Structure formats: structure tokens, C-alpha cells
Amino acid sequence: MGLKGLKTKDKHIKNLAKIVGDRSILHHKEDLLAYDCDGFTIHKYLPKAVVFPKDTLEVSRLVSYCSDNRLPFLARGAGTGLSGGAIPVNGEVVISLVKMKKLLSVDYENKRAVVEPGFVNLKLTNSISDKGYYYAPDPSSQYCCTIGGNVAENAGGAHCLKYGVTTNHILGLEVVLPNGEIIEIGNNGIPDSPGYDLLGLITGSEGTLGIVTKITVRILKNPEAKQTVLAYFDDVSDGSHAVSDIISAGIVPAALEMMDKTAIEGVESAAFPVGHPRDIKALLLIEVDGIAAGIDEQISQILDVCKNRNVREVKVAQDEAERARWWANRKTGFGAMGAISPDYLVQDGVIPRSRLPEVLNRINQISEESGLRIANIFHAGDGNLHPLVLFDARIPGQTELALSAGSACLQACADVGGTITGEHGVGIEKREEMRFVFTDEEIQAQTDIREVFNPENLLNAGKLFPSPGRCAEVKKERKEAAL
Amino acid sequence: MLETVSLSDLTSILSQEQIMIEEENNHPHPLGNGGYITVFPETEEEIQGILQYAGDHGKKITIQGGGTKRGFGGQTEKADILLSLSKYKGIVEHTVGNMTITVKAGTTFQELQTYLAAHRQRVSLDPAWPEYATIGGIINSNESGPKRLGYGSSRDVVIGLRVVYPEGSIIRLGGKVVKNVAGYDMNKLFIGSMGTLAVMSEVILKLRPLAKYESLMLLSFPDGNLEAVRLFATTLLESMMEPVTLELLTPALSEKLTGQRVYTLAMSFEDVESAVHYQEEFVKSISPAQVQLDILPQEKAQAFWDHFYILKPNGALLSTDTKTAATVKIGVTNLDVLHVLKESTLLQDSHNLVVQGHGGLGHGLCQVTLKGASDDILSAIAYLRQFVEQFNGYLIVTHLPYVLRQQVSVWGNPPSYFYLLEGIKAKVDPKRILNDKRFVGGI
Numbered sequence: 015m016g017l018k019g020l021k022t023k024d025k026h027i028k029n030l031a032k033i034v035g036d037r038s039i040l041h042h043k044e045d046l047l048a049y050d051c052d053g054f055t056i057h058k059y060l061p062k063a064v065v066f067p068k069d070t071l072e073v074s075r076l077v078s079y080c081s082d083n084r085l086p087f088l089a090r091g092a093g094t095g096l097s098g099g100a101i102p103v104n105g106e107v108v109i110s111l112v113k114m115k116k117l118l119s120v121d122y123e124n125k126r127a128v129v130e131p132g133f134v135n136l137k138l139t140n141s142i143s144d145k146g147y148y149y150a151p152d153p154s155s156q157y158c159c160t161i162g163g164n165v166a167e168n169a170g171g172a173h174c175l176k177y178g179v180t181t182n183h184i185l186g187l188e189v190v191l192p193n194g195e196i197i198e199i200g201n202n203g204i205p206d207s208p209g210y211d212l213l214g215l216i217t218g219s220e221g222t223l224g225i226v227t228k229i230t231v232r233i234l235k236n237p238e239a240k241q242t243v244l245a246y247f248d249d250v251s252d253g254s255h256a257v258s259d260i261i262s263a264g265i266v267p268a269a270l271e272m273m274d275k276t277a278i279e280g281v282e283s284a285a286f287p288v289g290h291p292r293d294i295k296a297l298l299l300i301e302v303d304g305i306a307a308g309i310d311e312q313i314s315q316i317l318d319v320c321k322n323r324n325v326r327e328v329k330v331a332q333d334e335a336e337r338a339r340w341w342a343n344r345k346t347g348f349g350a351m352g353a354i355s356p357d358y359l360v361q362d363g364v365i366p367r368s369r370l371p372e373v374l375n376r377i378n379q380i381s382e383e384s385g386l387r388i389a390n391i392f393h394a395g396d397g398n399l400h401p402l403v404l405f406d407a408r409i410p411g412q413t414e415l416a417l418s419a420g421s422a423c424l425q426a427c428a429d430v431g432g433t434i435t436g437e438h439g440v441g442i443e444k445r446e447e448m449r450f451v452f453t454d455e456e457i458q459a460q461t462d463i464r465e466v467f468n469p470e471n472l473l474n475a476g477k478l479f480p481s482p483g484r485c486a487e488v489k490k491e492r493k494e495a496a497l
Numbered sequence: 498m499l500e501t502v503s504l505s506d507l508t509s510i511l512s513q514e515q516i517m518i519e520e521e522n523n524h525p526h527p528l529g530n531g532g533y534i535t536v537f538p539e540t541e542e543e544i545q546g547i548l549q550y551a552g553d554h555g556k557k558i559t560i561q562g563g564g565t566k567r568g569f570g571g572q573t574e575k576a577d578i579l580l581s582l583s584k585y586k587g588i589v590e591h592t593v594g595n596m597t598i599t600v601k602a603g604t605t606f607q608e609l610q611t612y613l614a615a616h617r618q619r620v621s622l623d624p625a626w627p628e629y630a631t632i633g634g635i636i637n638s639n640e641s642g643p644k645r646l647g648y649g650s651s652r653d654v655v656i657g658l659r660v661v662y663p664e665g666s667i668i669r670l671g672g673k674v675v676k677n678v679a680g681y682d683m684n685k686l687f688i689g690s691m692g693t694l695a696v697m698s699e700v701i702l703k704l705r706p707l708a709k710y711e712s713l714m715l716l717s718f719p720d721g722n723l724e725a726v727r728l729f730a731t732t733l734l735e736s737m738m739e740p741v742t743l744e745l746l747t748p749a750l751s752e753k754l755t756g757q758r759v760y761t762l763a764m765s766f767e768d769v770e771s772a773v774h775y776q777e778e779f780v781k782s783i784s785p786a787q788v789q790l791d792i793l794p795q796e797k798a799q800a801f802w803d804h805f806y807i808l809k810p811n812g813a814l815l816s817t818d819t820k821t822a823a824t825v826k827i828g829v830t831n832l833d834v835l836h837v838l839k840e841s842t843l844l845q846d847s848h849n850l851v852v853q854g855h856g857g858l859g860h861g862l863c864q865v866t867l868k869g870a871s872d873d874i875l876s877a878i879a880y881l882r883q884f885v886e887q888f889n890g891y892l893i894v895t896h897l898p899y900v901l902r903q904q905v906s907v908w909g910n911p912p913s914y915f916y917l918l919e920g921i922k923a924k925v926d927p928k929r930i931l932n933d934k935r936f937v938g939g940i
């Protein structure tokens with residue numbers, strides 16, 4: 015392949031093209047525009063180039079090249095991240111993993127599968143469902159997000175209440191370190207490899223410690239049975255209390271989701287309406303799975319709880335088709351806001367479950383103060399809120415207003431002992447909000463670890479952490495002077 | 498030799514009763530990992546003070562919880578200071594509806610479970626010696642038991658930690674909520690770190706409800722036919738049943754627990770009663786004809802496990818067992834546990850040892866205890882390590898007297914990326930104050 019088609023004088027572009035081939039690199043401005051942001055669209059930056067390696071060796075060579083030439087770089091999966099993790103804020107070389115999308119192997123006997131990072135989440139379940147298996151982490155974006163991106167964000171989903179988030183399902187990783195070295199961690203699923211748990215550390219590190227090029231995941235046998243309940247409440251706090259009551263009854267539901275009135279207005283106006291009454295204040299979508307013989311008892315307990323909390327109507331899905339409709343309605347909830355608002359901002363705070371009623375009140379107040387509507391559609395069972403701030407970017411000042419309302423929601427979560435993100439990550443969006451939950455010293459403890467892996471900070475710089483606070487800097491100087 | 502620890506320095510941090518000086522003529526502890534002075538901090542400020550003192554004076558500290566793992570790793574007979582967390586205990590915060598708890602690291606597992614049981618909740622771990630083992634020690638050594646199959650290990654239940662860094666600062670990791678991706682998942686670094694990074698002061702755990710009903714099925718295979726075990730286990734694992742344990746016991750261990758010297762499979766089921774009985778019926782329907790099957794309901798199942806958890810050597814009890822026995826933890830791919838336990842059992846004759854072992858067919862971890870003469874133990878460890886490496890597995894030594902520890906590699910060969918582990922240690926504990934040389938590759 016000659017370099018003619020490249021039409022560039024930039025030596026770095028030419029050299030990168032030598033690694034992946036001319037047809038696997040983008041560098042013209044019009045091509046780069048599609049990569050100037052991810053699912054967080056408020057800030058946009060053009061990358062230097064986008065490259066599409068086909069295997070680990072190419073990733074390693076690209077990384078070595080960038081590192082040798084001090085070019086900033088980052089990894090990108092499907093670009094559905096909601097916190098700006100894949101945005102090239104420093105004009106990075108974007109290493110897109112979408113061509114590395116093979117399912118490498120499935121080992122049913124040992125319940126594990128090996129995938130390349132660009133393999134799409136839902137495809138895994140689809141590839142193994144005929145044998146009665148599935149992959150548990152189910153972010154609502156699962157039809158398009160990549161498992162590499164899931165590992166980077168430690169993605170969650172509706173069914174993580176019972177089954178855990180991505181980190182609980184990752185058994186092994188192949189990683190290209192920022193110096194280009196390829197390492198294997200996790201020993202293909204043999205648990206507790208001796209040494210510090212790098213598997214757990216790298217999962218959720220938002221692509222700042224290395225580029226994941228191969229993933230061994232746990233797959234699960236389908237539960238013998240499942241049943242899904244839909245409950246409508248006239249009062250939000252009745253709904254919130256029902257959530258706590260279900261958990262207190264010793265039930266571990268597979269999923270326990272909640273939507274408020276504004277959210278219901280959104281989903282009912284969008285592509286997958288199911289006929290929820292428009293005048294209710296809250297709904298709960300509850301799923302129980304496991305051994306068939308034990309499910310009825312748990313469902314009848316759940317129905318009792320809802321009745322005790324003044325439910326207006328409660329029903330059990332009659333068949334798989336009805337259950338699927340309810341879930342499609344829920345899982346497309348974020349996008350559905352597009353039907354009732356030109357723009358929306360998704361937030362991702364987490365609170366101790368018992369504080370649900372007061373935090374929902376506070377969010378209501380924030381909505382009133384800002385004059386922006388806020389819809390709530392969230393994983394109630396584990397206290398993971400998703401306030402959706404509705405706004406219109408065409409109106410001057412509204413974007414900033416929406417950002418500050420979103421930040422105020424996170425402050426409300428932090429104030430009750432919660433945190434600022436449960437599954438979407440910090441990215442660039444919530445860097446400053448990290449200070450709501452961590453001191454400068456605690457943030458430095460984390461950047462110290464980054465330095466071990468990414469000492470030049472060329473890989474995905476400017477993400478995850480706020481700009482250093484004064485006292486942290488002073489302290490660092492002192493520390494260095496002491497050594 | 499460095500100057501010894503000055504008592505007057507410590508008394509500015511602790512009261513006299515919190516300091517114990519080792520008598521000169523005391524016999525050395527057979528498991529090592531001791532200290533010339535033992536301190537018992539009762540507050541976080543005291544822990545900070547001790548660490549700062551050590552940092553300023555170039556002292557080394559060994560950290561201890563209940564002492565059950567005193568024979569696990571470590572090349573030091575006595576450090577300058579033995580920091581015991583046994584008096585740093587108690588529940589800090591428990592909101593029943595949140596199903597999370599904050600507890601001080603020196604709280605024993607039994608105290609924690611007894612407290613939680615009153616609220617019909619529990620921590621879903623099942624370590625050995627619950628009356629002795631502290632939650633901090635369990636997490637630092639990443640100990641798990643047979644129920645790991647159903648409920649996972651420390652990395653699945655720890656949601657937050659409060660640690661004291663070697664230079665004395667308090668660092669919070671994770672938080673109080675069950676889902677959290679703010680910053681790096683730093684908890685993971687400290688779980689299983691063998692106290693080589695920081696002193697864990699508080700632990701925040703995710704809880705589960707107590708099982709509504711439980712039973713234990715014991716399936717014994719009198720002819721020792723491990724192919725039959727494999728066939729049965731594969732069928733069960735491929736079904737939709739949800740066993741909480743699928744633990745194979747070697748004949749010698751089984752004899753201790755059931756009186757019968759045969760390979761026995763211990764399967765626990767925990768769910769609502771109807772679901773448990775349904776699964777019992779399923780197991781009966783797939784059991785081979787020649788096996789013997791016993792079902793222990795509720796209290797009987799619990800009694801079996803209570804007994805099971807106190808059979809391993811306990812570093813906190815100085816019996817002859819502690820002094821002459823070894824325990825190893827072996828990790829392999831699930832069903833390779835069968836090869837490991839069979840080979841371990843053969844060591845009884847080839848190495849003239851008493852061998853009690855068990856391993857989870859659904860998670861791949863085995864624990865094998867070897868008792869006998871020192872030389873036989875050492876050569877058996879070397880032999881077993883070589884054996885499991887054929888299966889890409891690893892072997893680490895989780896209990897061994899100090900003198901013998903100097904003659905084996907406790908952790909085996911360090912991984913190719915060892916420099917990253919060293920880099921982490923150097924960032925967090927640059928002066929190597931804490932548990933020096935207790936971990937992989939001499940970290």
C-alpha cells in the first residue's frame with residue numbers, strides 16, 4: 015500500500031499509517047469530526063488522527079510510536095460513554111478498537127468466554143443464548159457499546175443489583191501498557207492470581223492505565239425462571255419506601271428500577287410506549303429470577319409490599335413478550351427524553367438507598383430553582399440515580415444552567431454520603447465534582463497509581479481527576495524534598 | 498542492628514497498657530512475624546502516631562489482626578514493632594435498610610456475623626476460624642471459603658475502606674454505596690495486599706440477607722472414582738440449579754467431618770425452602786447409583802460448616818499442628834481441582850504425610866493441609882507446585898512455620914509485570930515500613 019492516498023505531509027500520520035495501513039487511518043478534518051466527542055456532547059475537540067488497528071500487535075506498535083514521539087493518545091470503543099472519556103481534549107491520536115471485534119472462544123464447561131475489546135456487549139449474550147447462557151452486565155446501551163468500553167467504565171446495568179457490575183464478571187485481561195508492552199493479567203480466569211489485583215484496578219480506570227486488547231469474561235447459565243412486576247404509585251415516596259421494604263424483606267431482586275412522572279411522559283411519547291398512566295407519580299419495574307419453585311413466594315411478598323405502600327395498580331408480566339415490552343420501554347429511557355426536550359444531560363449519582371425520598375425531593379427543588387425540568391429514571395435497588403436534566407442548547411445560557419443543575423444533583427448525592435457516579439464514569443464531565451467526595455490527598459493517592467502505569471501521562475490525559483489542588487501540590491513538593 | 502524502639506517515644510502516643518515488650522528470654526514465636534514491642538492502638542490517631550514514629554525513626558512494622566495468618570508469608574522473625582489491631586474493633590455504622598456496614602478492622606468475623614444475624618443480615622464470606630479471624634485480616638489475605646461459589650470473595654463485598662498510609666494520612670477508598678465508579682477502584686489494590694501498603698482501619702461491606710432456608714447435601718463416592726465426580730459436577734453445573742458450594746473433600750478430611758474416609762462432595766443450597774427442596778430432588782435425580790447421599794437441613798448444615806471452618810492450622814493457636822503443619826492454597830481451572838486433590842492425596846504415601854484437602858469444582862481454588870516431618874512437607878510443597886503449574890495453576894503457602902518459610906518460595910515466581918507491583922509499593926510505602934518482604938517477590 016503506497017502513501018499516495020494519504021495526501022499528507024505530516025510525518026506522524028505517515029508513520030502511523032505504516033503500522034495500520036492507509037485504509038485504517040483517518041486524518042482529514044471532515045472525517046475527524048465524527049470523533050470530536052462521545053455520548054457527552056457538550057465539549058468537542060478534534061483528534062489528530064483516528065487509527066483502526068486489527069490486532070494487539072498493531073495496538074502495541076501504535077502505542078510505542080506515540081509514546082516514543084510524545085504524541086498524546088487514547089482508546090475508543092463505540093463512543094457511547096456519557097462522561098467524555100473518549101473525547102480527545104489534547105488532540106490525541108484516537109485508537110479505535112472497533113475492528114477488533116471477534117468472539118475468540120467460549121468455554122461452557124468453565125463458564126467463560128474470551129472476546130476482543132471491540133466486541134459489542136449484547137452480541138455476547140446473543141452468541142451463547144442458544145446454549146442457555148448469557149453475559150450478565152447489561153448497560154442500556156448494550157446493543158452498541160463495546161465490552162472494552164464496559165471494562166474501562168466498569169459499566170453497570172439494570173440487572174447488576176443481583177449479579178454485580180462489570181468488574182464482578184471480568185476474569186482476565188490482555189493490556190497494552192502506555193509504553194507499548196503487552197501484559198496478561200488474571201491468568202485466564204483462575205482466581206486470586208498472587209500479587210496486587212491489577213485486574214480490579216484496571217477495570218474502571220477509564221482508559222488511563224492501559225489499552226485493553228483481550229478480555230476473559232464470566233458467562234452465566236440462564237436462571238430457571240423469572241417474573242417481572244410493574245407497580246404504579248400516586249406518591250413518589252410510597253414508591254421509594256416500597257423499594258426499601260422489598261430489600262428489607264430479604265428479597266434480592268434481579269432488577270429494581272424506578273421512573274418518575276416526567277420520565278414516564280418521555281418514554282410514553284417515544285418509540286416504545288406501553289401505556290403507563292400519565293398521571294401517576296412513580297413506577298417500579300421489579301424482576302425476580304432464580305429457581306422456579308421459589309419465585310411465586312417472592313412475587314407474592316412483593317405484591318404485598320406494594321399494596322401496603324398504597325400502590326394504585328400492580329401487575330405481573332403475563333408472558334415473555336410483555337416482559338420484553340416493559341424492558342424496551344425502560345432501556346430506551348434516556349433517548350426517549352428527545353421526544354419531550356431538544357437536549358438532555360444524564361447524571362449518575364449514587365446514594366444509600368434509605369435516603370431516596372429526601373434526595374428525590376432535593377432534586378425536585380433543584381429543578382424548581384433552575385427552571386429546568388428534571389426526569390428521574392434509575393436503578394432504585396442500588397440507589398443509582400439518573401437525573402436527566404432537560405434543556406434547550408439553542409437558548410443562550412441553558413447549557414451552562416443544565417450543567418450546574420446536574421452538578422447540584424451530584425452535590426445532593428454526596429451530601430447524604432453517596433457518590434458522584436455509579437456507572438458512567440468521571441471522564442471530563444465530573445472531574446471537578448471528584449472534590450465532592452475526595453480530599454486532595456485522596457485524589458493524589460490515585461494519581462500516584464496512575465504514574466506507575468502511565469508516567470508520561472500521554473494516555474488519555476486530563477480525564478478522571480480535577481486539576482491538582484494547591485495543598486496537594488505543596489504536599490507533593492514536600493514529599494519530593496524529603497526523599 | 499538498628500537502635501531499639503524507645504519506650505518513652507511510644508508512651509507519648511499510647512498508654513502503658515497498650516504496649517507490651519517482648520521478654521529477652523522469650524522463646525521465639527515458631528511462626529515469626531512478631532515484634533520486639535507489641536502495640537494495641539484503640540484509635541485511628543494512635544495508628545497514625547505509630548506509623549509516623551516508625552517512619553521518622555526508620556522502624557519496621559508487622560501488622561496483625563487475630564493472628565490466624567501469622568504463618569502466611571514473611572521473612573522476618575521479629576520486626577521493630579508488632580501492631581495488633583485486636584483492640585481496634587466494633588461496629589461504626591449500620592443502616593439496616595441500606596444493607597451496608599462500616600466496621601473497624603480488628604472486629605472478629607464471628608462478632609460481626611452475630612451482630613448482623615440479629616438483623617437477619619450477613620457478610621457473605623466464609624473464612625476459617627471466624628472467632629479469631631478479624632475482618633481486616635480476612636480482606637488483607639483475601640481469604641475465602643467454599644461459599645465463594647455462590648457469593649464471591651472480598652473483592653465482591655468490600656465497597657469502601659479507610660486506610661492509614663505509612664506516612665500517616667487517612668485515605669478513604671471507594672465509599673458507602675454499592676455502586677461506585679468515582680476514580681480508580683482503589684479498594685481492589687488493598688484487598689489481598691497482605692498489609693504491605695497501609696494499615697486498614699475501617700471496612701465498608703455490602704451485606705446480604707440471611708438465607709431463608711438452607712441445606713447441605715453430602716454425596717460420598719465410596720469407590721474413589723473421580724470420573725464419576727466429574728460427570729456429576731458437570732451435569733450439575735450445566736443445569737439451572739444454584740449450588741452455593743460444590744466442594745470436594747479428600748478422604749482424610751471427609752473422615753474428620755463425616756466419619757467416612759471417602760471422597761465427599763459438599764453441596765449447599767440457600768434459598769426459600771421450596772426452592773431448596775426442589776434442588777435437593779434434582780440432585781437426587783442425577784446422582785450416580787453407587788453413591789451415598791445425606792441431606793443435612795438447617796442447623797445441621799450450619800454445624801457441619803462450623804466444624805469445617807476450624808480444621809485448618811490456626812496461627813493464633815500454638816498447638817503442635819501449628820508448629821509442624823503447612824497449608825497451601827492452589828488455584829487452577831475449575832474441574833482441574835479433581836487432579837489436584839487426587840495428587841495431594843497420593844502424597845500421603847509417597848511423602849508419608851497426613852493430607853487433608855478440599856477444593857471448589859465451580860471456582861478452582863483448593864486448600865490442602867500437610868502434616869508430617871519438615872523435609873517431607875517441603876518436598877511435597879515443591880512437588881505439588883510443579884504439578885499444578887502443568888495446569889497453568891499456582892500454589893502459594895498460606896501457613897508454614899518461620900524456619901521452613903525460609904526454605905521455600907511462599908508465593909512462587911513473580912509475574913512478568915512485577916515491576917508494576919513494585920512501583921505501586923514504592924509509591925505507597927516508599928520506606929518499606931509495613932510488612933516488609935511479606936508478599937510476592939519480596940515486596
Ligand SMILES: Cc1cc2nc3c(=O)[nH]c(=O)nc-3n(C[C@H](O)[C@H](O)[C@H](O)COP(=O)(O)OP(=O)(O)OC[C@H]3O[C@@H](n4cnc5c(N)ncnc54)[C@H](O)[C@@H]3O)c2cc1C
Nearest residue numbers: 091092093094095099153154160162163166170221226437
Ligand atoms: C443511551 C445510553 C444508555 C447508557 N446506559 C448505560 C447503562 O445502563 N449503564 C452504564 O454503565 N453505562 C451506560 N451508558 C454509557 C456507556 O454506554 C458505557 O459507559 C459503555 O461502557 C461505553 O462503551 P463504549 O464502547 O461506547 O466506550 P467509549 O465511549 O468509546 O469509551 C469509554 C471510555 O473507555 C475507554 N476505552 C474504550 N475502549 C477501551 C479499551 N479497549 N481499553 C481501554 N480503554 C478503553 C475510552 O478511552 C473512554 O475513556 C449508556 C450510554 C448511552 C448513550
